[in-house]
Amino acid sequence: xxDPMRIRAQAxxxxxxxxxxxSHEMETGQRKDSAGKTIPAWFIQEVTASHNGKAVLTAQxxxxxxxxxxLQFTIKGAKAGDKITxxxxxxxxxxxxxxxxxx
Amino acid sequence: MVTRRVxxxxxAHVAALLASAGLLPASARAAWPxxxxxxxxxxxxxxxxxxxxxxxxxxxxxxxxDIAENGAVVPVACACNLAGVKRLALLVEKNPxxxxxxxxxxxxxxxxxxxxxxxxxxxxxxxxxMMADGKVLFAQKEIKVTLGGCGG
Numbered sequence: 001x002x003d004p005m006r007i008r009a010q011a012x013x014x015x016x017x018x019x020x021x022x023s024h025e026m027e028t029g030q031r032k033d034s035a036g037k038t039i040p041a042w043f044i045q046e047v048t049a050s051h052n053g054k055a056v057l058t059a060q061x062x063x064x065x066x067x068x069x070x071l072q073f074t075i076k077g078a079k080a081g082d083k084i085t086x087x088x089x090x091x092x093x094x095x096x097x098x099x100x101x102x103x
Numbered sequence: 104m105v106t107r108r109v110x111x112x113x114x115a116h117v118a119a120l121l122a123s124a125g126l127l128p129a130s131a132r133a134a135w136p137x138x139x140x141x142x143x144x145x146x147x148x149x150x151x152x153x154x155x156x157x158x159x160x161x162x163x164x165x166x167x168x169d170i171a172e173n174g175a176v177v178p179v180a181c182a183c184n185l186a187g188v189k190r191l192a193l194l195v196e197k198n199p200x201x202x203x204x205x206x207x208x209x210x211x212x213x214x215x216x217x218x219x220x221x222x223x224x225x226x227x228x229x230x231x232x233m234m235a236d237g238k239v240l241f242a243q244k245e246i247k248v249t250l251g252g253c254g255g
Contacts, residue, residue, distance in 0.1 A: 045135045046135060055209070056212050059205060059206045060204070061203070062140040062202050063200070064195060064204070064221050065219070065221070066175060066176045066221050067175065072217035073216050076210075076211055
């Protein structure tokens with residue numbers, strides 16, 4: 001299991017800005033190791049976010065997203081105390097779900 | 104204390120074990136648009152995502168540095184001022200595969216995202232907005248990279 005995500009959701013007026021920092025290698029599949037063998041690709045393919053249980057965002061990522069990916073998005077109509085859940089699935093089928101409350 | 108390094112090593116080890124046991128599927132999700140992520144150009148990627156020919160527009164904004172010191176971590180943000188955005192995508196023209204990320208926008212979201220991408224070399228970066236009415240708009244920005252993010 002991968003390390004937990006760091007999620008910070010801040011209410012700004014009638015919106016909430018959500019910042020997520022995930023912990024993932026995001027290996028592109030283009031690099032070679034010291035023996036000259038290609039390191040297989042290993043990256044997050046799909047990220048979903050929900051607000052109080054309702055899905056609001058689906059994102060598909062390629063290997064070009066940086067290592068330990070950062071993502072920021074804005075949810076309309078979210079207020080302090082609301083629950084934000086973020087989960088990701090990588091190309092090896094590994095997954096991780098974390099949640100945070102809007103402050 | 105379990106450090107991050109140890110943790111990463113362990114998870115890599117477990118994943119390798121699972122892979123060798125044949126427990127993991129080749130592709131985790133069928134929904135992942137593989138052809139789009141294998142596309143080599145803006146037009147091909149948009150086509151693979153089911154869009155028409157992209158048109159440059161001022162309503163799409165792409166923010167990022169003019170010069171990125173480290174191509175492995177380039178902060179970029181894309182946004183669209185118009186209503187009815189269905190999808191926002193980020194593309195890096197000279198990467199081996201152009202498409203970097205796709206965001207499906209719902210009504211509950213502002214069409215505005217920030218993330219960080221890798222860039223192999225100095226290149227144009229595109230933000231593409233696919234609208235509900237079928238139009239495809241894009242904005243571009245040239246980002247110069249002093250140290251590539253795909254070497255090693």
